[in-house]
Amino acid sequence: MEERIFDSYAIGGAVAATFYMEPFATLDIDVFVHFAEPPESGLLSLSQIYEFSRTKGWKTEGEYIVIGEWPVQFLPPSSPLEEEAIDYARSHEVDGIPVRLMTAEHLMAMALKLGRAKDYARLIQFVESGAAESKELASILERHGLLEKWEEFSNRFLDERGDDPNS
Amino acid sequence: MSEEMTRILESKRKVRAKLAELPFSKKIELLEKLRRRTIDIKKASALEQATE
Numbered sequence: 001m002e003e004r005i006f007d008s009y010a011i012g013g014a015v016a017a018t019f020y021m022e023p024f025a026t027l028d029i030d031v032f033v034h035f036a037e038p039p040e041s042g043l044l045s046l047s048q049i050y051e052f053s054r055t056k057g058w059k060t061e062g063e064y065i066v067i068g069e070w071p072v073q074f075l076p077p078s079s080p081l082e083e084e085a086i087d088y089a090r091s092h093e094v095d096g097i098p099v100r101l102m103t104a105e106h107l108m109a110m111a112l113k114l115g116r117a118k119d120y121a122r123l124i125q126f127v128e129s130g131a132a133e134s135k136e137l138a139s140i141l142e143r144h145g146l147l148e149k150w151e152e153f154s155n156r157f158l159d160e161r162g163d164d165p166n167s
Numbered sequence: 168m169s170e171e172m173t174r175i176l177e178s179k180r181k182v183r184a185k186l187a188e189l190p191f192s193k194k195i196e197l198l199e200k201l202r203r204r205t206i207d208i209k210k211a212s213a214l215e216q217a218t219e
Binding site: 014015018019020021022023024025026027069070092094095125128129131 | 180183184186187191192194195197198199201202204205206
């Protein structure tokens, strides 16, 4: 019987964002994982992934596991928002293979929370693309205490556009 | 914003919207190309710095 290392996963970051919008230049793939057994520490559970990758002959580069040509980073969720983003991820077929991708709304909330320049740039593109459902986004922002941060972001970058997650 | 700039931004927006409509598998191919190009640019600028 095959041993399961994690219960569920979801691809996040630029690769997932590309599903909803135009492709973004990115160097790696972020995979968020829920471990099958609650790990004693995040590091311990990640070591299981590295061990598994060795059996598959995948190389490691620092914290990345190189699958095909892509460096893949496996990340245990570090906040309730990331936990929820894994749970709410939707399965999509890519060349006949099912792949779980985070929703546009969760990707936006995570970008807002991170708040780096590139996250805001991606958020603006998300808003322009109309990929997200406003009510769903507003509800995620409210659940995770991000409404105020959205307000600041909106005032700074979207004011002239009049975008409102509640509208 | 000047009329010219508005026109340029609008045309860029249209290109991005077209790319967004591509199937995900096609987008993955583009992601791979973008990734290789980013690596090449990084290598070239590192080489340039090293030879300065």
